[in-house]
Amino acid sequence: MLELASLGKEFTRRGGPVKALEGVDLSVPDGQFVCVVGASGSGKSTLLSLVAGLVRPTAGEVRLDGRPVTGPGPDRGLVFQEGAVYPWRTVERNVAFGLELLPLPRAERDRRVAWYLAETGLTAYRHALPKQLSGGQRQRVAIARALACEPAVLLLDEPFGALDVQTKEDMQLLIRRVWQDTGTTVLMVTHDVEEAVFLGQRVVVLASDPGRVAADLPVNLPAERELSAKRLPDFLAMRARVEDLVRTYHRRHQEKQPI
Amino acid sequence: MTVVAEKAPPRSLPRRRPPRVRGLWGIRTAVPPGVRWTLMALSVAVPLAAWQVLSVVVDGRPDYLPGPFEAVEAGIEMARSGQLLTDAWSTVARVLQGFGLAVLVSVPLGILMGSFPAGQALLEPLVGLLRYLPASAFIPLLIIWLGLGEPSKVALLFLAAFFFNTLMTADAVRRVPLSLIDVSYTLGARRGEVLRKVIVPYALPGMIDSIRVNAAASWSFVVVAELIASESGLGYRIVRAQRFNQIDRIFAVLVVIALIGLTIDLLLRITRDRVGRWV
Known part of the structure; x- marks a missing residue:
């Protein structure tokens, strides 16, 4: 609550x-x-x-x-309008950011990252850099990255405000x-x-x-x-x-x- | 709602002819590769040719202005005796020590200044003031304090790069978007992790840019230091050649200085492009 x-x-x-x-x-x-x-x-x-x-x-x-x-x-995971994804990290490593900070076995981390990538439809782009993605794909990365930390609450700050209809x-x-x-x-x-x-x-x-x-x-x-x-x-x-x-x-x- | 006061003005603006957007001199318009390579070749070839022509025309005194061929000849002669390599190495070693030390100290300080407003308030007034003192003005002091040997030269190179590199590193760090820092905290990162895993990687290409700019400055300062007081190095070789009026040798050393400088710049540029592939 x-x-x-x-x-x-x-x-x-x-x-x-x-x-x-x-x-x-x-x-x-x-x-x-x-x-x-x-x-x-x-x-x-x-x-x-x-x-x-x-x-x-x-x-x-x-x-x-x-x-x-x-x-x-x-x-309390947060997603900004402009995503704020890490431009030097690949999609996969963006999603893994929060998990890398936790004492989690590598295999477990990879498994979780793979699930959130699949859930947000990013599996095919997992090795891509943010600059190669469209605005919508970048927002998916930001959402997957926040969710991977299993937040009690997901906070979305106009997350789709900059996207086409x-x-x-x-x-x-x-x-x-x-x-x-x-x-x-x-x-x-x-x-x-x-x-x-x-x-x-x-x-x-x-x-x-x-x-x-x-x-x-x-x-x-x-x-x-x-x-x-x-x-x-x-x-x-x-x-x-x-x-x-x-x-x-x-x-x-x-x-x-x-x- | 705003109320429109009057009728709209009549549609009678004068028209101008359209701007020239394309072509060889269109702003930010790509030129064909052939043209580009030609221009780049000309950029080197024309001055070289002018130098050659001038060396023949200006011939009041013997060897007053040796041409490029004479300079290269003198260079080959100096290289053969091994002297040129020894000189070049002692100059490069000085830069590696003095500038290397400056980088080692200025990068952490710059990160501190760029990340923490408290660090900025603490350091910026001092560093901002000291950077306007030309490093060459310290040469007499450094000679009095540290003597004519290596320490004074290393110290000069340190001073020449340290202040600028600190401020430029801080600038690169301040370009990290706040949203990236905020979002990292919400992903569970602690302060140290934000510094290591967010701020440093994001600012790294900018930091290397700053190192590249300041390496160029260091490279010219080392020669100045060697011109004034030294027993080895490329600057010292110029002074020696001057004493014996060997103008062709001066030119040979100048060419070597330029080539090494270019190599340093190229190496740093390649590093930056490798590191900043994501930009």
Whole structure:
């Protein structure tokens, strides 16, 4: 269980402190797929950095299975928008990075790496360098690398934001399958409402200035989702509802921006 | 939403003729291999020919400007006696010691400076100031303190490369994307592992680039040091030749200096390309 308890984060900017997040309460049961959407200024990336432990909160805390998060660790795997794969390592050695840090027999490590490569469809590219891969393939490497460490929670920070639409849909199906196969909890931040509704069992909408939870909506769609689910009336209704919320906060944020 | 104030301006901008994008002098346009090789050959052949012509034309005094053939001849003569090899080796050995030492110290310091803002705050003001003191200005001091022998030359080469290489290594280290460091922590890496397994491998090609630039500087400084006070080396050989007015020998040594410098650069470039194959 991942819990965010009255979580807040203030940054110091020129001209005084800026509240990125305030009073965020959220709990994610094990194995759930939760998507967080929000307009710019809603602090959604900050939220993930806090859960990852890369940034310390100024108020409240993040708890994983009851224990407070004090720093980054392999129990909370993170995937950035640009993947951040190691360019000098081959695909295989990228996926092996976290395992190389553990006292694990070579054969066991190789076996695990091979499974995650197969799961993400990278077996054929295992000896390739990141520069030889497409954007979608690089994101697969980042996902496989995070999952190989068996995280309790997989944190995705707009992981498909830089991909073309067709690749993005392939990746959406891939992440759903990987989620079902591994049973890991997923907390994904995105600005793409369609993506959030399609992927999530729950969609959390963040309000802006400061970022806080505006709505926490269950997604009533079948567990097995094909891309055609994006045309179901339930899907369209949910999508419209979330879009309206996000748009409202986006406009408010725009009006508040100093010139 | 913003309100449009007036009607859009009339579509009446003047047009210019299109730019020249392609051709031999198009910016960043590849030239055919044949043309490229021709240009590269010309880049060596034209100055050589000019040198030969000049040596014939400028003939006020005997041997005032020997041509390339005379220089090579003198070089062969010096090489035959074994003297050239001895000189070249003692110069190279000095660079290996002084510059090698500078690399050995500056790389860890540069990594420290580039990785830790605290290290940067501690070292940058001093190193940033000292690098603007020309190493050659230290020669008198070094001779007073360390004498005329090898230590003063090794120390000079150290000073000539140390400060720049530290700062350039730090720059290479600072180019490691923060996301790569962050993601490594989330994969379970500790601080030392991030340094060893992420920062150093990523920055390695940049560090070798920096070594390459500073090796060139060291190579010219060693000759300066040998011109001033020395009993062996290529610089010393130039001074000797000057004393006996053997201008052809001076030219021969200059050619050797250039060739060794080129070899050092080539070796480092090959190393960099090998190491940085992933870039």
